[in-house]
Amino acid sequence: MRTALVIGTGLIGTSAALALAGRGVTVHLRDHDTTRARTAAALGAGTDEAPEGPVDLALIAVPPTHVAGTLAEAMRAGAAHGYLDVASVKGGPQRELAALGLDLSSYIGTHPMAGKERSGPLAATADLFEGRPWVLTPTSDTDTEVLNLALELVALCRAVPVVMDADAHDRAVALVSHTPQLLSSMVAARLEGADDTAVRLCGQGIRDVTRIAASEPAMWVEILSANAGPVADVLAGVAADLEATVESLRALQSADEAKRDGGTAGVADVLRRGNAGRSRIPGKHGAAPAAYEVVAVLVSDQPGELARIFADAGRAGVNVEDVRIEHATGQQAGLVQVMVDPAAAPVLAAALRERGWSIRQ
Template sequence: MNDRRLTEQVRIVGSGLLGASIGLGLSARGVDVIVDDASPSTRGLAIAYGAGRAPAPDDAPGLIVVAVPPDVTADIVAAELERYPEALVTDVASVKLAPLEQLRARGADLSRYLGTHPMAGRERGGAVSARADLFVGRPWIVAGHDGISYRRAAAIEDLILDLGAVPIEMDAADHDRSVALVSHAPQLVASLLAARLRGGSAAALGLSGQGLRDTTRIASSNPALWVQILGANAAEVAEVLRPLRDDLDAVIAALDDPEAPASRRIIADTLAAGNDGVSRIPGKHGQDGRFTALVVKIDDKPGELARLLTEIGEEGVNMEDLRLEHSPETKVGFAEISVVPEAAHPLATALEQRGWTLMEAER
């Protein structure tokens, strides 16, 4: 492709999920991407998937992307700044203040460093899970600081835009505070809830629905990586969890004595506060808003889901989201289709006329 913004040779250090996905996306646009990694086998796997090529003696990268765990990010950034004195260096670690402070303390050339963080990922890591479109439509934080000019950092914005992401400027401290709320604390909450399932009986777990899957999905994330992320942003995460703990204690007390005068109000207020909070989560393309879900029963056989999606398109309806659930006892599945509210009733009517069975959405 020749419509890319980025013209520099790009070197990626670290070939896990993010590094390999960046490499795949840039390579698909014709960028000369160099992939390096402390592990030759990990690097070889990313190259085999198409994330770039192996390093060569005459490489002269204009932009270097460091995609390594948070506990070694500053070390690798400093080494790359020294090795390539003309290159601009960024990192994609999920914490931003600690690496910046560490680099400043060791006297690194901050005029060529700008930390960033793509708000994208998957539960499974590694190059085998990498996708060229991982960042499309996702926010990508640019953690600016006084040591670098906007013009010097232009290639980083070009990279972000070439990968289809949305650059958002935010200083390092605000970034860490924000991701503690929307990413790091939710990871712990999901993991704590999922851990309760270890003692559940097979009969109980067989009743699991989409609500449980939604609230525990990210609990399958890599523990070793998350220990590093949470350790690097520990203070901000703790600030989110303390009031959550207080709220949970109040709900437990209300459940211990549900007939007490204030108990039902405490429970109701807690649920209502959750309604308010979830309504603030941005929807598709960043706008605030809630969508209406239609649940369609589909036979668990080849071609049925494709037929459903085709017929939704034929009705002229834009699908905002899709989730699938399989029934553990029968050969049917359920497709939860999210659409804008005004499209819900006409689409439901049309699908029923086409022979589909609609169910009530689980809450």
């Protein structure tokens, strides 16, 4: 791949353009908002000047409802030898393109499983896709050369290619991406009218659950509108669990011992199934989730504190597998939860204490 055209210079389009430009591809940028295209160009993502002829690959990075129209326009203009989109929904755009009577041999639907709560070119980074799955949904009509161009794009962005059927992809993202977004927003919405006293008690649990609720509503309306059926199916299952759990919790307040026992069993069941589902989420390097030990370290909110912890762990010969930070409310301090192999936890705790760190159980 020598040349590419990126249509849509938001987070995903600009991040892909940055990755391609950084690896020697000449990237042309186009957006209905010319200011965004100029911003992306100023960031080093390419040029906002039009290409002189067809490019090797056109990457369509617009909302799902605009994918088919934008692709059709580019195809009819002969803008590229191969075309792909990066919308988070695949079945609908594919069917819309087929209905337009276009030759789909030069097109492949794709979806990089990466993103941020922030949007726009200023949020873009060249490493956004590194190590992340990038779904490809070829059909029997997809030309081999176009599939190879898509695979090259994924490689240049250092992502991991995953080949799926378009409708299977849509059902999967409804479960692992779109429904979590709605549930996160629903939980966060409970905080809008909550007493200030309750909000001040927010800890890491509520922060984790509501993190993605900060996402752009207009963008998510577009995404959910394009995948409404599969998302509604998943939510129907969640609603059934919610109804059963509400009944179980009400039963725990009953004076009837049998009802209380039933309520306990119901709550325990949903928690147990949650444990089982959580255990299926791939862990580090895509392997089965490992059981890490947490060494909690109290740190002040000062420059260099995290670097010192990691350096001290390295001196102790301990590999840090993961890390989380729990901020203290109203204090310039917090807990750094360093996750390590269970056998290494006592070694790390002793080494950090020796170097003056305050370890919390």
